[in-house]
Every structure is written in structure tokens, then in C-alpha cells.
Amino acid sequence: MQISSKFTIAIHLLAVIHYLGEDGKATSSVLAGSIGVNPVIVRNVMGNLKEAGLIKISQGKSGITLSKKPDEITFYDVYKAVDCVKEEGLFHFHENPNPECPIGRNIHTAMDAKLDRIQASMEAEMRGITLADVMTDIQNELKKE
Amino acid sequence: MQISSKFTIAIHLLAVIHYLGEDGKATSSVLAGSIGVNPVIVRNVMGNLKEAGLIKISQGKSGITLSKKPDEITFYDVYKAVDCVKEEGLFHFHENPNPECPIGRNIHTAMDAKLDRIQASMEAEMRGITLADVMTDIQNELKKE
DNA sequence: TTTTCCTGTAATCGCGTATATTACAGGCAG
DNA sequence: CTGCCTGTAATATACGCGATTACAGGAAAA
Numbered sequence A, B: 001m002q003i004s005s006k007f008t009i010a011i012h013l014l015a016v017i018h019y020l021g022e023d024g025k026a027t028s029s030v031l032a033g034s035i036g037v038n039p040v041i042v043r044n045v046m047g048n049l050k051e052a053g054l055i056k057i058s059q060g061k062s063g064i065t066l067s068k069k070p071d072e073i074t075f076y077d078v079y080k081a082v083d084c085v086k087e088e089g090l091f092h093f094h095e096n097p098n099p100e101c102p103i104g105r106n107i108h109t110a111m112d113a114k115l116d117r118i119q120a121s122m123e124a125e126m127r128g129i130t131l132a133d134v135m136t137d138i139q140n141e142l143k144k145e
Numbered sequence C: 001t002t003t004t005c006c007t008g009t010a011a012t013c014g015c016g017t018a019t020a021t022t023a024c025a026g027g028c029a030g
Numbered sequence D: 001c002t003g004c005c006t007g008t009a010a011t012a013t014a015c016g017c018g019a020t021t022a023c024a025g026g027a028a029a030a
Helices: A006-020 A028-035 A039-051 A075-082 A107-127 A131-144 B006-020 B028-035 B039-051 B075-082 B107-127 B131-144
Strands: none
Touching (some): A006 A028, A006 A075, A006 A131, A028 A039, A039 A075, A107 B107, A107 B131, B006 B028, B006 B075, B006 B131, B028 B039
């Protein structure tokens, strides 16, 4: 099991948009070229990011730009925007525990809060990492070249 | 995307085994009945838990027992035992970023450590929760009935 | 030792989800 | 107006999860 690549695609997307800057020629085809996936996937992810208010899209001979500064865009924002993990939560609970069994009819109550805590801890870590951190690391790599 | 129910099945399994106790008639069929899944799934999960040294299995007219005390079995132990999340990590990275693009050829380096940190934070939380915590909550629920 | 039940495991099936791909309608910029 | 781009639907393919059947082998109990 893995979290859909839509998440890393979205971060990559934002990084390229920021790198190209205001006047940049960021289109779904250009972005798809850098990321190595189909342009339609990029357009879908772009749609998610737009709904979440992270980017601005203009049509025609366009130009896609960030709506916020890189240090205001957290991994959590992106993760929520692309909706990789559904409402039911990160953990798939087996659905038919036996209510005739003392464990079966209480296992859900006993575990739900604990699973939520685990997921919350992951999401908290995500709130502490921003697009700016990624850009810094990329620029450090580029200097080495 | 969700983490396979093998994880919650495994916890449920351990809870029933502990509840039935040493002389308990815990077999894959009995366990499957409480959990509400196919016995073969239970046997596979049992195999994982056995490899990880969490339970002892004897064949014939059997009896499955815990190898450790409930407060020595953490969620992390179980999660690792059932191998829900593969070696490549929790996040699925898009596989073909373009090396001709300055972002494309550095995005992996820039993100890997960050993704690991997120996963590590989740796993750390898991180390702090044990089977004993689950048993306590279940017993509290049973008292209410 | 024989019987009986249980585990271990392979093979197959159905289903849902991820990603790719094609196609086309609609919108904005030049 | 024209050309390029986005938005989105429809479809195809691949893969993983869980269900199910089937059977070989082993250990306990008689």
C-alpha cells in the first residue's frame, strides 16, 4: 500500500511553477514533461490545487502562478488538496467484526481513537514542511552542479 | 488509498487470543468468526505474527498463545509484522521525473528525507501504543454492558 | 498408531483503484 | 477570429486486496 503519487506530483508541480516564476510558460504539457506523467493527470492535480487556493490558472496562452508564497504552502495543504487519503482515514478497518463476540463488538471503539492519533501525528509533521524547504534543497543541489 | 486491513485484523487477532487465554480454543476458524473475514486471511496474518515472534502456533487440536505480554506488543511491532507498507516507503513517488529539467533531476533528493521524516513520525506514534492499551479499553466497554 | 483436526500454501477469481490515453467542448489571449 | 490551453468524460490497462477452494503435512488426542 502506498499513498498515491498525486501527492509528490503536486509538490513537483508547485516547485516548477515557482521556479519558472511569474512570466513562466507553465502549461500542463510543460509540467507533464518535467514530471514524466500524462498531461491529463497534471490538469487534474492542477484542478485540485486551484480549488484549494494554492495556484491561479489562466487559460489561453497561459501562465500558472502560485497564490501564496512558498513558505506559506505546507505539505499538509497539498496533501489535503489532492485528497490522497479519504475521509474514512488512513487505516482500512475490517468491516464485519462479529457483534456476538465480546472483542468483536468493542474492537472498533477501542481502536478508533488510537488510529486517529497515529494519523494525526503524521499530519502534524506535514504541517511543519513547506514548499520553501523543497526549493532551498533544490537550489543547494543546483549550486553543486 | 488506505493501509491494508491486515493491520487491524492482526490487532483484533491478538486481542482475541489474549482474551481466550492460555487454554483458549483459538483456531483460525474461531478467530475468523470473530473478525468477520476468511480463515485463510487469518492464517496468513498468523504466519506473519509468528515470524515476528509475537505468537506461538501449535498444530493439531491447537491453541495459539501470545509470546509476549500485551504491554510488550506495540502497534509498530504488528505493523512491521504484517508488512502493510512496503520497503519503498509510505509515499509513492512518480517514477520518471525528467533529468533534463533542473527541478526534475533534483526533486527526489530534495524530498526523500522529508517524506521519511513524515513516515518516521507516524511510526514513532505507533511505538507508543500497545495491545495492553486496547485490552484496557475493551474491558472498560465490557464493564459498561 | 490411528484418527482427527488444524495449519501452511498455492491457485484462482472478482473487485476496486491508480495511471495512461484519447477525444472533444469551452475559454482566454493575441 | 485563431490558436493554444484548460476542463472533463470515457475508456483501457495494470495491479493489489481480499475471498474462496483445494489439498498436503503435522501435531495432538484417543
